[in-house]
Amino acid sequence: MNHSSRYTLFLQAFNGVLNGLKLYPPQHPACLKLYQSLWDILQDVLVEERTMTLGLVDDTLFIGDHLYTDGNAAANHIAARLSHFNIEGIEFSIGLQQQHLNEFVDLFNTGKLQGNNFNDIIFQANIIHIRQAQRDNSASGGNDSGASACRKAYDGAISAVQNLTEEILNGQIPQSDKVITSVDNMIQQMIKTPYALLALNMIKDYDDYTYGHSVNVSVIALTIGRVCQLDSESLSILGIGSLLHDLGKLKIDPKIIKKAGQLSCAEYEQIKNHPELGAQIAREMDNIDPRAIDIILGHHLHFDRSGYPRNAITSMSSDTTLTDITTIADTYDAITTLRAYRRPSTPRRAIAIMKRLAGVQLNPKFVHLLEQTLGSFPVGSLVRLINNEIGLIVDMDALNLENSTIRIIKDDKGRNIDNPYDLQLTNSSLNIAGEVDPLSHDIDLKTLL
Template sequence: MGEVDKQLALRMITLFSGAVKGMAFYPPSHPAIRQPLLELDRLFGAALAQNGHITWGTVDGLMFFGEHLFITPSTAVADLTNRMMEKGIDRIVMESGLTFDELQEFVRLLSGTTDGPDELRARMERQQIRHILVARRKDAPLPDQPEEGDDEMGEGYALATYGQALGAIRGVCRDIEQGRIPSSAPVIGAVQRLAGITLRDPSTLLGLAMIKDYDNYTFNHCVNVGVLAMSLGAALGMDADGVREVGIAGQLHDIGKTMIPKEIVNKPGKLSGAEFREMQRHSELGAKIIREMEGLGPRVGQAVLGHHLHYNRSGYPEWARGFDYDRMIDIIAIADTYDAITTLRVYQHPVTPRAALGVMQKLMGTILDGDLVTRFVGMMGRYPVGTLVRLDTNEVALVHRPNPLDEEAPVVRIVLTADGARLPAPREQKLAERDGTSYARIVAVVDPLLKNIDVGSLINSRHY
């Protein structure tokens, strides 16, 4: 470790501390996160090339890095020291072979609020972080190479959890229809799992929110709104409790519709004045049900009551316009609007994710909170998940996951070959590698209707 001088060690800890702190407020693609991570990656890479491994951590409340001890810590060093002590981590070992993705993921895990060392280690295993080891006590043996994680953090797990959430909402609606007070436990359970996924990687759930099930629109819409609200909440830096709460409110926001006559809820085409007024009652009916359900905080009921009030409070219910509301109602309004615009209903064409963001930008400051729209658009990226694009290879592909390093070059699934032939199973393809090599560039956005492509089912298929 002699090769890392104290100045450099301090620089690395400071960058690390800043990245951990920033990750709670910005998505990884934001320059405030990306810049320090890139520099950190470079510095660690150089140091590891010389040393093979770097050991750092805390001892008696002080930060050490290799052989250096920081006795009078700067704010950044003190912040990171406290965070590591809170999480019960005494020692971190970085090994050569460390990748940027591992570093970024590790920073993200440390920025979360709830993990103890065991949970952190389990998450690191699942995320396949293989070149960073954490130890609880300085004299404790380091864990062996992490074992192969189960599929818990894979897309299969996310999809299964989405299904669980759908089942939970269906159960709530059935209970209401049968005149029972719905049980909240299944919804809370599903949201807890979804929140776990979203806090680790919000992009996983953005794909799920493209599932559109036209036969079960209300359930599907509720789950999607919950998922999108959680992703936005996580991107805004909400803690785990906040993300869970906004998720529960999102999932339940329209349950009041269960008490409105089906002919009105499912009516294709415009509602009459009287029908519209009846439909508007779903906010207050939903809030009333939530008040009766066990284990849901008052903020959930309030968010459901206010989800159609609009940012400028021109919405309904009129009698509830003057109350104080948490920002949750504005987050849910954004998720609600996005899902509604991107969903095909009998009387409307679906709008592409990108066009939907454009529509929402027109509502900034009036119907929707402008600041939140900006954050939402930033989170979705230039080519939001679910966007169909043409590449300069002439292939047509579906955007599958954002690329935090380059929003022009997401991970896609190629669905049509250069000759326009449909691939039997979409092929996953990164448009750019970290070393700068590029597979292809996006040249245009394609209308899925023209190509007769069902975006939701493709994006969540597991054939790749």
């Protein structure tokens, strides 16, 4: 059966479910049979194509590369509903669960899903592998990929931190709107392609360490927060607090911040002031939740509360979940980043180091969750395959971490590949021989992301 025939069967099944719900409640046997038919047809499509997008071009429905201009009744009905609710498109991807598909249909049928709230409603319902597709991702001719959308969100967060820095250094009270927007954008991308966004945390720019570190810590913290199933408000607060966690360093002598050698006792005492200085700045900003300020104040307290500042222990909320998550993220990014005084650890080695710190500096629960989330070979790892090719793990299947996307950059003879390509790898742990140190091979990971 060709693609267009499968698409048409899907349309008929989708329209059939919607018509059935006009007559019967969702749990009626007739509706359950229709749900099952829709699921079976969609699975056939996704197994072969991995993603399927339907949407509108000039009020005409398309699925994939097929445009329904022939007056198909089911297509017209679906197109009318999409247009009425201002939904440009919907993308279904491999890994979708049947229960989530059924819940999506119910939301779509009741009109709760609209263009301006689609991804928010989907996120709140914890539906994975269905998202709103913008027109430029569809048959209308655009080619903006999930990876490029993630890069746009990442770069937007970098820009927000840069703007914040300029305002503080100019003696102004920093504005919070760009920070909040950038975190919202990262959360949306994490819902769509969580591991593609996480891979960008391996963009390490020594000259712009403060900006990149702030965004990387936020991305890692949001990743852990998603696994913890934080509600949307807590996730947003976590993203904002972790993005601003080192704000106070802008009030410390830059020579100390950028010093390559070991700090003197006096210099270290100044560094230890940055959580309180950052919290003071955040309190002056608009719309910064107290829990985000707790993150800024407490991210160096340590799990056993042996860190600093000591007076933060009594002033912070008793629930330190968001702060503990940020401490994990801060530690992971610091260990995997090149500094003048230290080589970076690979992602896998970083987890091993953090496991030794669990229970003392780090909350062991969140160390374990991060390890489970990253898998055997974390996204962002440079790896050698068993056929001797070298590649970078740029994405993973959220439901099966053994399914990875590897960007191949060296062939089996060790020669650079002029046009790196992405390889979809199953059973990753069986096909990966081990990690590769990027510095040893003079590979700049940020040029590959």
